[in-house]
Amino acid sequence: xxxxxxxxxxxxxxxxxxxxxxxxxxxxxxxxxxxxxxxxxxxxxxxxxxxxxxxxxxxxxxxxxxxxxxxxxxxxxxxxxxxxxxxxxxxxxxxxxxxxxxxxxxxxxxxxxxxxxxxxxxxxxxxxxxxxxxxxxxxxxxxxxxxxxxxxxxxxxxxxxxxxxxxxxxxxxxxxxxxxxxxxxxxxxxxxxxxxxxxxxxxxxxxxxxxxxxxxxxxxxxxxxxxxxxxxxxxxxxxxxxxxxxxxxxxxxxxxxxxxxxxxxxxxxxxxxxxxxxxxxxxxxxxxxxxxxxxxxxxxxxxxxxxxxxxxxxxxxxxxxxxxxxxxxxxxxxxxxxxxxxxxxxxxxxxxxxxxxxxxxxxxxxxxxxxxxxxxxxxxxxxxxxxxxxxxxxxxxx
Amino acid sequence: xxxxxxxxxxxxxxxxxxxxxxxxxxxxxxxxxxxxxxxxxxxxxxxxxxxxxxxxxxxxxxxxxxxxxxxxxxxxxxxxxxxxxxxxxxxxxxxxxxxxxxxxxxxxxxxxxxxxxxxxxxxxxxxxxxxxxxxxxxxxxxxxxxxxxxxxxxxxxxxxxxxxxxxxxxxxxxxxxxxxxxxxxxxxxxxxxxxxxxxxxxxxxxxxxxxxxxxxxxxxxxxxxxxxxxxxxxxxxxxxxxxxxxxxxxxxxxxxxxxxxxxxxxxxxxxxxxxxxxxxxxxxxxxxxxxxxxxxxxxxxxxxxxxxxxxxxxxxxxxxxxxxxxxxxxxxxxxxxxxxxxxxxxxxxxxxxxxxxxxxxxxxxxxxxxxxxxxxxxxxxxxxxxxxxxxxxxxxxxxxxxxxxxxxxxxxxxxxxxxxxxxxxxxxxxxxxxxxxxxxxxxxxxxxxxxxxxxxxxxxxxxxxxxxxxxxxxxxxxxxxxxxxxxxxxxxxxxxxxxxxxxxxxxx
Numbered sequence: 001x002x003x004x005x006x007x008x009x010x011x012x013x014x015x016x017x018x019x020x021x022x023x024x025x026x027x028x029x030x031x032x033x034x035x036x037x038x039x040x041x042x043x044x045x046x047x048x049x050x051x052x053x054x055x056x057x058x059x060x061x062x063x064x065x066x067x068x069x070x071x072x073x074x075x076x077x078x079x080x081x082x083x084x085x086x087x088x089x090x091x092x093x094x095x096x097x098x099x100x101x102x103x104x105x106x107x108x109x110x111x112x113x114x115x116x117x118x119x120x121x122x123x124x125x126x127x128x129x130x131x132x133x134x135x136x137x138x139x140x141x142x143x144x145x146x147x148x149x150x151x152x153x154x155x156x157x158x159x160x161x162x163x164x165x166x167x168x169x170x171x172x173x174x175x176x177x178x179x180x181x182x183x184x185x186x187x188x189x190x191x192x193x194x195x196x197x198x199x200x201x202x203x204x205x206x207x208x209x210x211x212x213x214x215x216x217x218x219x220x221x222x223x224x225x226x227x228x229x230x231x232x233x234x235x236x237x238x239x240x241x242x243x244x245x246x247x248x249x250x251x252x253x254x255x256x257x258x259x260x261x262x263x264x265x266x267x268x269x270x271x272x273x274x275x276x277x278x279x280x281x282x283x284x285x286x287x288x289x290x291x292x293x294x295x296x297x298x299x300x301x302x303x304x305x306x307x308x309x310x311x312x313x314x315x316x317x318x319x320x321x322x323x324x325x326x327x328x329x330x331x332x333x334x335x336x337x338x339x340x341x342x343x344x345x346x347x348x349x350x351x352x353x354x355x356x357x358x359x360x361x362x363x364x365x366x367x368x369x370x371x372x373x374x375x376x377x378x379x380x381x382x383x384x385x386x387x388x389x390x391x392x393x394x395x396x397x398x
Numbered sequence: 399x400x401x402x403x404x405x406x407x408x409x410x411x412x413x414x415x416x417x418x419x420x421x422x423x424x425x426x427x428x429x430x431x432x433x434x435x436x437x438x439x440x441x442x443x444x445x446x447x448x449x450x451x452x453x454x455x456x457x458x459x460x461x462x463x464x465x466x467x468x469x470x471x472x473x474x475x476x477x478x479x480x481x482x483x484x485x486x487x488x489x490x491x492x493x494x495x496x497x498x499x500x501x502x503x504x505x506x507x508x509x510x511x512x513x514x515x516x517x518x519x520x521x522x523x524x525x526x527x528x529x530x531x532x533x534x535x536x537x538x539x540x541x542x543x544x545x546x547x548x549x550x551x552x553x554x555x556x557x558x559x560x561x562x563x564x565x566x567x568x569x570x571x572x573x574x575x576x577x578x579x580x581x582x583x584x585x586x587x588x589x590x591x592x593x594x595x596x597x598x599x600x601x602x603x604x605x606x607x608x609x610x611x612x613x614x615x616x617x618x619x620x621x622x623x624x625x626x627x628x629x630x631x632x633x634x635x636x637x638x639x640x641x642x643x644x645x646x647x648x649x650x651x652x653x654x655x656x657x658x659x660x661x662x663x664x665x666x667x668x669x670x671x672x673x674x675x676x677x678x679x680x681x682x683x684x685x686x687x688x689x690x691x692x693x694x695x696x697x698x699x700x701x702x703x704x705x706x707x708x709x710x711x712x713x714x715x716x717x718x719x720x721x722x723x724x725x726x727x728x729x730x731x732x733x734x735x736x737x738x739x740x741x742x743x744x745x746x747x748x749x750x751x752x753x754x755x756x757x758x759x760x761x762x763x764x765x766x767x768x769x770x771x772x773x774x775x776x777x778x779x780x781x782x783x784x785x786x787x788x789x790x791x792x793x794x795x796x797x798x799x800x801x802x803x804x805x806x807x808x809x810x811x812x813x814x815x816x817x818x819x820x821x822x823x824x825x826x827x828x829x830x831x832x833x834x835x836x837x838x839x840x841x842x843x844x845x846x847x848x849x850x851x852x853x854x855x856x857x858x859x860x861x862x863x864x865x866x867x868x869x870x871x872x873x874x875x876x877x878x879x880x881x882x883x884x885x886x887x888x889x890x891x892x893x894x895x896x897x898x899x900x901x902x903x904x905x906x
Binding site: 091117118120122123125127128129130131132133134135136137138139140141143158159162163167168169170171172173174175176178207208210229230231232261263311312314315 | 588590619620621622623625626630632634639640642643644647649650651652653654655656657658659661662682683685686687689690693694848849850851852853854857860861862
């Protein structure tokens with residue numbers, strides 16, 4: 001797990017915007033793998049993020065003792081490669097995963113290493129290859145099924161939910177279905193209503209599925225490896241905008257045996273005044289907001305990175321709320337029947353309710369199909385400033 | 399088989415003066431079929447089949463001016479190289495094609511797809527037919543299952559009507575297709591059923607006790623532990639995958655299992671058979687599965703039971719092409735249409751299909767033409783959409799059991815007294831298994847909370863599951879003895895719910 005020192009390194013102010021990254025890419029091997037440059041839906045992010053670490057910072061960090069920087073893309077790629085080396089029954093299938101190295105280059109180089117039988121380009125039929133993955137899992141293999149984005153997995157949702165998620169139970173516990181479905185999830189940038197949706201709540205509502213929404217490179221490595229080894233069907237919901245982002249990782253996190261437990265959240269930043277629960281890219285914004293509040297108002301925010309949507313680690317949240325007496329959830333999905341709604345409901349049903357000093361609150365995406373136009377798309381999702389504003393208001397500092 | 403099909407070609411000149419060879423595959427009209435056969439009203443007639451016109455490939459592109467490309471930029475050498483590249487068949491996305499100045503429209507790949515059969519409606523060998531290798535023992539085993547399933551169906555159908563089980567599906571009329579295909583498979587093969595294949599499962603060795611236990615969801619239901627509707631069997635020990643209710647989802651899964659067999663060194667020589675109906679072939683999953691299997695490979699027999707109906711929808715409202723078999727060539731699959739009421743033909747065709755699938759590590763499509771004599775399920779009354787007389791006619795004229803029995807009799811493998819004895823023993827064993835299964839208690843109450851997530855060694859069961867379990871246990875502790883409805887209900891379960899009462903109170 002990332003050490004506290006490592007976190008603060010990520011938090012170091014960086015002037016690098018995406019533009020700076022792209023100009024630096026000519027001189028740095030690492031930046032050549034930037035998601036925003038290699039993805040087919042490449043768009044320039046609007047706000048500068050401290051988490052988009054530039055080439056200079058990376059090199060400096062790499063020279064540090066025992067801590068290196070890797071991108072989320074490298075983390076996912078190495079996790080799959082190691083699991084394929086470890087277990088011959090692991091294979092990858094999906095659209096464009098082999099010769100094209102994946103639409104987002106997550107499976108880069110795997111075809112060359114493992115051959116066509118284990119890295120498979122399939123015809124473009126989500127229900128077909130998702131169903132095949134389920135069938136291969138029922139027959140004893142451990143498929144990793146890549147969806148180009150989770151938006152396209154809607155065509156295969158019957159296979160994921162009704163077959164993958166339920167067969168173990170329906171077969172009397174005799175036939176496990178160890179399949180990992182993975183791909184980018186949630187809003188990207190400038191890709192409109194049909195490509196910008198968060199499916200955490202959809203899959204999170206199904207008993208029998210495990211759902212992971214990782215944030216950092218370490219999350220991705222530890223959790224993807226755990227997902228592939230898990231005897232259950234796992235939906236691994238990545239974020240496109242994080243693919244090219246670098247995170248510091250320790251030696252331990254780079255080791256082949258590094259696993260993170262599915263169903264356990266992580267307190268990314270400890271604090272005493274308010275609990276913020278976030279997942280995926282919203283962890284970035286929450287940490288930035290926490291930093292602003294700490295600097296400007298002296299408010300100590302506790303930021304919890306959910307990591308797993310299902311099973312949900314409500315115990316960690318309860319413990320935190322009992323300490324801070326305030327709860328705000330942050331997510332990039334729609335508000336209705338969402339992850340935040342579920343957490344709030346569970347907290348209100350739990351003993352932590354009596355510790356709350358204010359009604360718990362959700363910060364979510366707007367309740368509209370994601371608009372394309374940049375100016376209004378920007379307003380459809382929470383960002384650092386909005387989270388900081390909500391937290392201040394929540395604590396009556398405004 | 400080839401002697402069965404007489405291939406007739408005749409060359410004639412059409413009005414444009416172009417020579418066309420029309421080919422037709424003729425089996426001759428089936429004997430003894432009354433003209434009123436299959437009278438379900440149809441709304442749209444099938445289009446007249448226009449098979450692929452005959453083209454002669456032009457061997458030299460530049461031999462005459464007609465086939466010369468109009469304009470290709472570049473030098474002569476470039477031009478020829480490009481013409482060569484562009485003309486290569488795969489460049490155009492086809493396996494084999496040629497240039498033609500004629501517009502060649504077609505809506506069928508063959509004028510007639512023959513239906514392969516060994517026995518006629520009365521069970522006599524068709525002229526020129528080849529009887530598959532079959533021992534007396536094998537033949538009688540097939541016949542035993544074919545005669546057992548109607549009795550099982552009848553008992554369970556009636557028990558649903560009496561409210562003793564919630565649901566049932568019969569396979570009346572399709573015994574030959576289901577048992578014949580199952581008999582062609584080997585022990586280590588994998589089977590994906592749709593839902594009407596209990597006979598295939600029985601033929602693989604599933605016991606009557608297991609079958610009845612599943613339908614009643616009692617404590618001996620090892621396959622589904624009382625969690626699944628009746629007829630949704632699961633028998634991994636027999637290679638029979640769990641039946642899923644949503645239509646055709648088993649098909650991409652079968653493609654996946656076939657792929658797993660293809661890449662597994664230890665499973666070379668094994669094969670998958672996937673059953674589906676004519677209605678399921680309209681689902682996207684059908685096309686997804688055949689597409690995946692044809693491209694990625696893996697030994698799989700796609701066995702279509704074309705029984706004429708998808709619940710109430712007759713085939714004529716289901717598709718306008720030539721059945722399901724016509725779709726096989728579209729995916730490049732070896733395909734055969736077989737008389738589904740002829741157990742010998744099905745056995746023979748599926749054996750050959752299995753051979754082709756295993757040797758080529760690929761998919762093979764078998765369309766078995768049959769007729770669903772029973773209702774779709776217990777939720778259906780088929781007299782609302784088809785004449786009772788029509789159904790009766792099928793049981794008399796083209797009864798798969800009678801046809802196979804006639805074959806057995808012709809071999810002197812079967813006689814009247816054996817028949818009586820067999821039916822009597824079937825009835826006894828079915829009633830015995832039925833009575834036993836109905837009396838057995840329900841599974842442990844705690845089974846409701848097991849197997850939702852597989853728990854790896856050293857991991858703990860998710861809290862959300864343990865909390866629910868503990869809550870039920872707490873309520874049972876409190877009210878299980880004092881509230882009459884619960885006291886009564888508890889008695890139906892093995893251990894009377896005591897197994898969930900070990901809670902630590904966490905769920906309270």
